Amino acid sequence: MNLRIGSRGSQLALWQANHIAGLLREQGHSVEIEIIKTTGDRLQKVTFAEVGSKGMFTKEIEEALAEGRIDLAVHSLKDLPTELPEPFTLAATPPRVDPRDGFVSMSYANLAALPPRARVGTSSQRRRAQLRALRPDLEIVEFRGNVDTRLRKLADGQVNAILLAAAGLERLGRTDWLRERLDPKDFCPAAGQGALAIETRKKDTATLEAVAFLDHADTRFAVEAERATLAVLGGGCQVPIGVHCRMKFTERHKPPEEIIDEIFAVVASPETGQVVRVHHEAPCAARDPNAFGRHAAKMLLEAGARPLLAATPDVSQ
Numbered sequence: 001m002n003l004r005i006g007s008r009g010s011q012l013a014l015w016q017a018n019h020i021a022g023l024l025r026e027q028g029h030s031v032e033i034e035i036i037k038t039t040g041d042r043l044q045k046v047t048f049a050e051v052g053s054k055g056m057f058t059k060e061i062e063e064a065l066a067e068g069r070i071d072l073a074v075h076s077l078k079d080l081p082t083e084l085p086e087p088f089t090l091a092a093t094p095p096r097v098d099p100r101d102g103f104v105s106m107s108y109a110n111l112a113a114l115p116p117r118a119r120v121g122t123s124s125q126r127r128r129a130q131l132r133a134l135r136p137d138l139e140i141v142e143f144r145g146n147v148d149t150r151l152r153k154l155a156d157g158q159v160n161a162i163l164l165a166a167a168g169l170e171r172l173g174r175t176d177w178l179r180e181r182l183d184p185k186d187f188c189p190a191a192g193q194g195a196l197a198i199e200t201r202k203k204d205t206a207t208l209e210a211v212a213f214l215d216h217a218d219t220r221f222a223v224e225a226e227r228a229t230l231a232v233l234g235g236g237c238q239v240p241i242g243v244h245c246r247m248k249f250t251e252r253h254k255p256p257e258e259i260i261d262e263i264f265a266v267v268a269s270p271e272t273g274q275v276v277r278v279h280h281e282a283p284c285a286a287r288d289p290n291a292f293g294r295h296a297a298k299m300l301l302e303a304g305a306r307p308l309l310a311a312t313p314d315v316s317q
Contacts, residue, residue, distance in 0.1 A: 001210055002030045006061045006070035009035040010146045015171050016196055017074045029210060034070055036061050062088060071207045073199040077192030077223055082231040092198040092214035093223055098166040099194030099244060101127060101187055103180040105161035106154065110180040114138060114161060121159040125270050129240035130187050132273030147172055167194040188242025188266040191226035195219055221289045222246060228293025229265055233309060242266040243296065259284040265296045267305040276305040
């Protein structure tokens with residue numbers, strides 16, 4: 001079968017598209033990649049909050065999918081809106097890699113080692129908010145651009161450190177200055193971080209069958225739970241909400257009925273650093289990702305997250 005993949009043109013996006021293309025070719029398919037420029041790519045000098053995040057990295061790719069110019073799209077899952085337009089479906093979620101945020105610096109060993117008033121670059125409201133909660137003394141600098149651009153700005157001395165997804169650095173082989181991987185219980189990643197999303201048309205049975213082998217059950221459970229939390233709270237990829245689901249292994253070789261799923265979630269204010277955190281566990285035997293994620297959202301709201309959400313500009317629209 002000939003399959004056409006739609007992808008953004010960044011180095012990381014093309015790595016992801018080529019990775020999936022390679023797996024499909026191993027199954028005997030011929031694969032082409034079409035590069036599509038998105039709204040987020042065109043507006044590099046505008047902050048994410050000013051652009052509005054709903055579909056900023058997916059809209060034009062979905063248009064190509066709807067028109068039949070491509071058969072599937074490969075996204076970073078954290079860029080994909082929690083509600084897909086009617087013609088589309090999340091066809092597969094390949095095995096996730098490291099979901100954590102990475103502390104990147106030429107001079108400092110970890111976040112705690114940064115001196116007062118050090119400059120940290122990030123374009124993420126979620127990272128900005130959690131930085132303010134952990135280190136209110138730091139100066140946080142708006143930082144757009146692809147991975148190479150941000151690393152070059154760091155090397156030029158524009159900031160003392162930057163925060164980037166560890167997964168992206170690993171995929172590009174750019175972990176030289178990755179000093180610390182931030183634990184999700186202290187610094188919660190974005191929903192879907194470290195995971196890829198294969199999006200297709202719902203009724204394209206042939207493509208759905210072709211990509212089915214890419215779907216990884218444990219990754220699918222985790223990201224569906226995370227996206228369920230986000231959906232309840234009304235968050236897009238730039239609202240300061242972190243949520244991370246994983247299996248908890250307290251002992252090796254536990255029987256399946258004793259394995260625990262856990263979810264961490266946080267809502268924080270980018271302006272004040274005020275933060276609400278929750279942690280929830282449940283046996284894997286009772287797996288329902290949507291219920292698990294919705295429960296985490298309910299816990300956040302009951303713990304006082306609603307005023308923080310209400311004070312955040314709605315950048316998901």
